[in-house]
Amino acid sequence: EDQVTQSPEALRLQEGESSSLNCSYTVSGLRGLFWYRQDPGKGPEFLFTLYSAGEEKEKERLKATLTKKESFLHITAPKPEDSATYLCAVQAGSGNTGKLIFGQGTTLQVKP
Amino acid sequence: DSGVTQTPKHLITATGQRVTLRCSPRSGDLSVYWYQQSLDQGLQFLIQYYNGEERAKGNILERFSAQQFPDLHSELNLSSLELGDSALYFCASSVSGQVNYEQYFGPGTRLTVT
Numbered sequence: 001e002d003q004v005t006q007s008p009e010a011l012r013l014q015e016g017e018s019s020s021l022n023c024s025y026t027v028s029g030l031r032g033l034f035w036y037r038q039d040p041g042k043g044p045e046f047l048f049t050l051y052s053a054g055e056e057k058e059k060e061r062l063k064a065t066l067t068k069k070e071s072f073l074h075i076t077a078p079k080p081e082d083s084a085t086y087l088c089a090v091q092a093g094s095g096n097t098g099k100l101i102f103g104q105g106t107t108l109q110v111k112p
Numbered sequence: 113d114s115g116v117t118q119t120p121k122h123l124i125t126a127t128g129q130r131v132t133l134r135c136s137p138r139s140g141d142l143s144v145y146w147y148q149q150s151l152d153q154g155l156q157f158l159i160q161y162y163n164g165e166e167r168a169k170g171n172i173l174e175r176f177s178a179q180q181f182p183d184l185h186s187e188l189n190l191s192s193l194e195l196g197d198s199a200l201y202f203c204a205s206s207v208s209g210q211v212n213y214e215q216y217f218g219p220g221t222r223l224t225v226t
Contacts, residue, residue: 034214043114043202043217044155087155097168098143098206098213102155 002027002092006103013110016077021106023088024070033071034100035064036087044087047073078110115139116218118203124224130191133221137184137205143167144186145206145215146178150199161186162208193225 003026013019025033032051036044048057050066057064061082063074073086085107089100115138125131137144146158157170161180172178175193180186190197200222204215 036217041200041220041222043116043204043219045114046214046216049214089155097160098208098215099145099157099160099168099170100147100155100215101157104154 002090002101004088004090004101004103006086006088006106008106009104010107011109013075013078013108015079015110015112018074018076018078020075021073021086021108022070023073023103025088025090027090027092027101029093031091031093033066034089034091035062035071035073036089038085038087038105040085047086075108078108080110080112083108083110114216114218116203116205116216118201118218118221120221121219122222122224124226125193126226127193127195129193129225130189131193131223133188133190133201133203133223135186135188135203135205135218137186137203138216141205141207141216142184143206143208143213144180144184145204146172146186146188147202147204147217148199149202149220155202158188190223195225198223198225 035047038044048064053068085105087105089102117136143162149155158172160168178188200220202220204217206213206215
């Protein structure tokens with residue numbers, strides 16, 4: 001069964017303190033890995049898509065990387081406005097569908 | 113703003129009732145997805161439509177059904193509601209119905225069953 005696990009569940013950082021969030025996956029045929037940001041009571045906001053091991057993408061203070069078994073979301077010098085839940089999701093298998101399988105998320109709190 | 117709209121924002125109803133949630137995809141997107149988010153289960157895929165036809169089903173209950181209309185908007189119908197159906201329901205859309213295309217999520221409908 002396809003599975004996505006995120007760690008840690010919660011992370012508290014001081015402003016400027018860099019860290020990484022982990023997303024490990026067990027799927028039959030990874031087609032794409034997606035990172036989303038979700039603020040309380042709002043819909044997930046798309047951040048990145050990664051397709052193959054070794055791929056990296058950056059956006060402001062965020063950088064996503066992908067290996068054959070896991071993905072990391074690196075946050076450099078975070079600010080309080082980076083506080084949110086970060087969700088990892090995968091598309092897998094050979095079927096003709098784009099359905100996403102989500103992890104449980106990492107809730108990040110950045111204190112000033 | 114993702115460009116995906118959902119109505120209503122909040123819905124409070126009683127057990128045993130039926131409700132309809134509505135979603136309008138981004139302009140140009142042909143595929144619509146429905147997801148349920150609860151505290152204990154996280155975000156769970158329910159069903160996908162592509163250009164009016166059902167493309168994939170997840171763990172969607174038999175009491176739930178959906179459809180996509182010719183103008184590409186979609187409705188999710190939930191019937192015989194139970195307390196456990198209380199959750200956030202999200203609609204997402206993408207250009208294509210296949211893999212490798214990012215999905216853009218709407219603001220969600222918060223359903224409370226009392």
